[in-house]
Amino acid sequence: MTAFVVAGHDGEDTLPVSVVTPSQTHSINVRVAKPNLWDYPDTDALISFDTSLLIGVRTADCVPIILHAPDIGAVAAIHAGWRGSLYGIADRTVEQLCVRGADPTLMTAVFGPSICWRCYEVSEQLAADFDRVGFAHCLHTAPNIDPLTHSTPDPSRPHLDLEAVNRTRLLSLGLQPANIIASSLCTRHTITDGGMTMPSYRRDGTEQRLVTCVALTGD
Ligand SMILES: [Zn+2]
Structure with a gap:
C-alpha cells in the first residue's frame, strides 16, 4: 500500500472526490473511518484502512498532520491546534495505529501548511502550559x-512553534527524523x-479552511 496527500480550499471545487472529514472540536478523540459513514462527531483525527476513502482535516492556522503506516496499510489525518498539540492528539493517533500492529519506525508523517512561530503569539499562560509539559x-x-505586517511585535510576548511540538511528540513515539516531511x-x-494566500484565522478571522487529505492506493 502507498498513500497520496492532496490539499485544497474548503468550499471550492478543487478536490477530486468527496473528502471524509470529522466534526473537529479540538479534542484528542481518534476514530476509524468507515465506508458510507460521514458523521464523526467530536473527533480530531481519522484513521483509514480503506482504499475507497479520502480522509482529511480542515484547518486555518492549526497543524494538519498526515500519517502513513505502510506495514498495516493505514493512513491518518490529524487536526492539531494548540489544544490538540498540548494534550497529544498526535500521540493518541500513533497509539491507535500501534495497537493495530503498526511499527512507528516505519511510519511517514507529513505536516501540511500551518501558522509559523513568528506569526503565532500566545498568552503567557499558554506558554507556561507548554513549558510545564x-x-x-x-x-x-x-x-x-x-x-506579515513588517511591524515590530511586543518583545515580551511569547511565540509558539506548534509544528515543533508535534514533531517532538512524533519523534518521542519512535518516528524517524527522515520520515517526517x-x-x-x-x-x-x-x-x-x-x-x-491560504486560509488563516489569525490573519483575517476567516471561516474558510484548508483541507489536507490522504487516501490509500492499492498495490
Ligand atoms: Zn508566518
Whole structure:
C-alpha cells in the first residue's frame, strides 16, 4: 500500500472526490473511518484502512498532520491546534495505529501548511502550559519583525512553534527524523508567486479552511 496527500480550499471545487472529514472540536478523540459513514462527531483525527476513502482535516492556522503506516496499510489525518498539540492528539493517533500492529519506525508523517512561530503569539499562560509539559524548546521570544505586517511585535510576548511540538511528540513515539516531511508554508504570512494566500484565522478571522487529505492506493 502507498498513500497520496492532496490539499485544497474548503468550499471550492478543487478536490477530486468527496473528502471524509470529522466534526473537529479540538479534542484528542481518534476514530476509524468507515465506508458510507460521514458523521464523526467530536473527533480530531481519522484513521483509514480503506482504499475507497479520502480522509482529511480542515484547518486555518492549526497543524494538519498526515500519517502513513505502510506495514498495516493505514493512513491518518490529524487536526492539531494548540489544544490538540498540548494534550497529544498526535500521540493518541500513533497509539491507535500501534495497537493495530503498526511499527512507528516505519511510519511517514507529513505536516501540511500551518501558522509559523513568528506569526503565532500566545498568552503567557499558554506558554507556561507548554513549558510545564516539556516544550520549552518550542517557545520563542518575539521576532524582530512580524513577517506579515513588517511591524515590530511586543518583545515580551511569547511565540509558539506548534509544528515543533508535534514533531517532538512524533519523534518521542519512535518516528524517524527522515520520515517526517514538513511544508515550509505559513498560513498567515505566505503569499505564493501567483499571489495566493491560504486560509488563516489569525490573519483575517476567516471561516474558510484548508483541507489536507490522504487516501490509500492499492498495490
Ligand atoms: Zn508566518
